[in-house]
Amino acid sequence: MSDTVEKVPTAEASSSSVEASITGENTEPTTTTEKTKWGDVEDDDEEESDAVSELKYLSIKDEEKPESILDEPEDSNIKAVTSGDTPYTSASRFEDLNLSPELMKGLYVEMKFEKPSKIQAISLPMIITPPHKHLIAQAHNGSGKTTCFVLGMLSRVDPSLRQPQALCICPTRELANQNMEVLQKMGKFTGITAEVAVPESNQGVTTARRAPVSAQVVIGTPGTLKKWMAFKKLGLNHLKILVFDEADHMLATDGFRDDSLRIMKDIERVNPNYQVLLFSATFNETVKDFVQRTVKSPNQLFVKREDLALDSVKQYKVVCPKEQDKIEVIKDQIMELGDIGQTIIFVKTKVSASKVHKALAEMGYDVTSVHGSMSQEDRDKIVKEFKDCLTQVLIATDVLARGFDQQRVNLVVNYNMPTKYETGEPDYEVYLHRVGRAGRFGRKGAVFNLLLENGNDKEVMEKIERYFGAQVKEIKSWNSEEEYKGALKEAGLLDE
Ligand code: AMP
Numbered sequence: 001m002s003d004t005v006e007k008v009p010t011a012e013a014s015s016s017s018v019e020a021s022i023t024g025e026n027t028e029p030t031t032t033t034e035k036t037k038w039g040d041v042e043d044d045d046e047e048e049s050d051a052v053s054e055l056k057y058l059s060i061k062d063e064e065k066p067e068s069i070l071d072e073p074e075d076s077n078i079k080a081v082t083s084g085d086t087p088y089t090s091a092s093r094f095e096d097l098n099l100s101p102e103l104m105k106g107l108y109v110e111m112k113f114e115k116p117s118k119i120q121a122i123s124l125p126m127i128i129t130p131p132h133k134h135l136i137a138q139a140h141n142g143s144g145k146t147t148c149f150v151l152g153m154l155s156r157v158d159p160s161l162r163q164p165q166a167l168c169i170c171p172t173r174e175l176a177n178q179n180m181e182v183l184q185k186m187g188k189f190t191g192i193t194a195e196v197a198v199p200e201s202n203q204g205v206t207t208a209r210r211a212p213v214s215a216q217v218v219i220g221t222p223g224t225l226k227k228w229m230a231f232k233k234l235g236l237n238h239l240k241i242l243v244f245d246e247a248d249h250m251l252a253t254d255g256f257r258d259d260s261l262r263i264m265k266d267i268e269r270v271n272p273n274y275q276v277l278l279f280s281a282t283f284n285e286t287v288k289d290f291v292q293r294t295v296k297s298p299n300q301l302f303v304k305r306e307d308l309a310l311d312s313v314k315q316y317k318v319v320c321p322k323e324q325d326k327i328e329v330i331k332d333q334i335m336e337l338g339d340i341g342q343t344i345i346f347v348k349t350k351v352s353a354s355k356v357h358k359a360l361a362e363m364g365y366d367v368t369s370v371h372g373s374m375s376q377e378d379r380d381k382i383v384k385e386f387k388d389c390l391t392q393v394l395i396a397t398d399v400l401a402r403g404f405d406q407q408r409v410n411l412v413v414n415y416n417m418p419t420k421y422e423t424g425e426p427d428y429e430v431y432l433h434r435v436g437r438a439g440r441f442g443r444k445g446a447v448f449n450l451l452l453e454n455g456n457d458k459e460v461m462e463k464i465e466r467y468f469g470a471q472v473k474e475i476k477s478w479n480s481e482e483e484y485k486g487a488l489k490e491a492g493l494l495d496e
Helices: 101-110 118-128 145-156 173-186 222-230 257-270 285-294 323-335 350-362 376-387 428-435 457-468 481-490
Strands: 054-058 078-082 135-138 166-169 194-197 217-220 241-245 275-280 299-302 313-320 342-346 367-370 393-396 409-414 445-452 473-475
Touching: 078 118, 101 145, 101 173, 118 135, 118 145, 118 299, 135 285, 145 166, 145 173, 145 241, 145 275, 166 222, 166 257, 173 194, 173 217, 173 376, 194 222, 217 222, 222 257, 241 257, 257 285, 313 323, 313 481, 323 342, 323 350, 323 409, 323 445, 323 481, 350 367, 350 393, 367 376, 409 428, 428 457, 445 457, 445 481, 473 481
Parallel strands: 135 275, 135 299, 166 217, 166 241, 194 217, 241 275, 313 445, 313 473, 342 393, 342 409, 367 393, 409 445
Antiparallel strands: 054 078, 078 299
């Protein structure tokens, strides 16, 4: 058995997607939107399911923790609703999961994990135990969801069968690449092969001429996956498990609902007994309801909306008289305050990204920016530099709002508040995901929301506070160094 997870190189011409949409019996009418799909296209510009037969609340007591282990988000009370009569015992140790020695080695030696996080302890038995029921799982940002589905996929693949057996669909190329890295690391000793399916702009062979996929795990974005399927390059006959990362976005009407349903139907046709896993930190009521009607008899894990905000990340708001003052805040109050780790500045459009980038660069700051209109290579390069800590400040549109895992990000700045393109209403889910880029796995973090005096920023902020029942403290004078220092000290990012 080989001792690496092979990443089979992709050879594909630049992105184009074979557009097809279906309306399944559970499909709600879709609205046409121009925005917020982030995967293969450019961006910019309580009621419980009937299938539930058993309801129980699981909360796992923290055992004595070695000093080196970080605290997970508190309030991780995850409400578990199981379907059918399979008993599940939460796994307090990875040993409880009956994993192969190769996978155990990956977890301990490569990942350097010591014990499962709460979401892992609860969800992994549900994923791994026959009859392999579907799972809809919500858990806090940065609490270890990726491991749940990556380990789920790896544990279900038969290494001797050289056919695609597990498929993971993500909204962005960055997330697909990141998940692939985790899979390669975790599965290093298993010999399981994997291939990433994201748009490439290299001069490789076109999809029509490429060889059929033989990798056992495929992780990709919807457009490329659909194209591979349309060209009969991705066989589905042996597919056992389908994962939706950022599932609420993947099944939202203004996300990738049509693509996701199409892929599910295609798999179901040849393989009715496949397992679907849906993971996200957010499931608004509309999407939750749709998902519960679409996926039959799932096990379900949910977190109350009020419990979703991370306690370890302190949130602040600052009212700035003028647009230019936001730049002054970033420059004078944030970047000059010493080593506070890496920072992501979220903006709404590529135009704002360029403006902020230019303003900070002209003042001599070394910043980079990423948005969906950049070439694939540039996007990958900028993200890699940031992940390798070669850059400290990254300006990003919401292509990086979800899932992006960089443990050294301590600070998130909302230069523009997240709002829905069509209505201007707050985008609550995106707000929560942006906040979740800081404070990974219980680390400390801070968020500064920069609000313009005029316009609707203040109203958007108020609505967000109300929605999450969150306390967002105000920095009373936008240019007071003392107040920012105080905030960063309170957040644990500056020494007293
Ligand atoms: P995720 O929410 O999956 O993006 O994970 C957030 C961060 O927590 C990642 O950097 C993981 O490597 C880390 N992590 C996940 N599970 C564990 C674990 N059981 N022990 C320690 N760190 C973990």
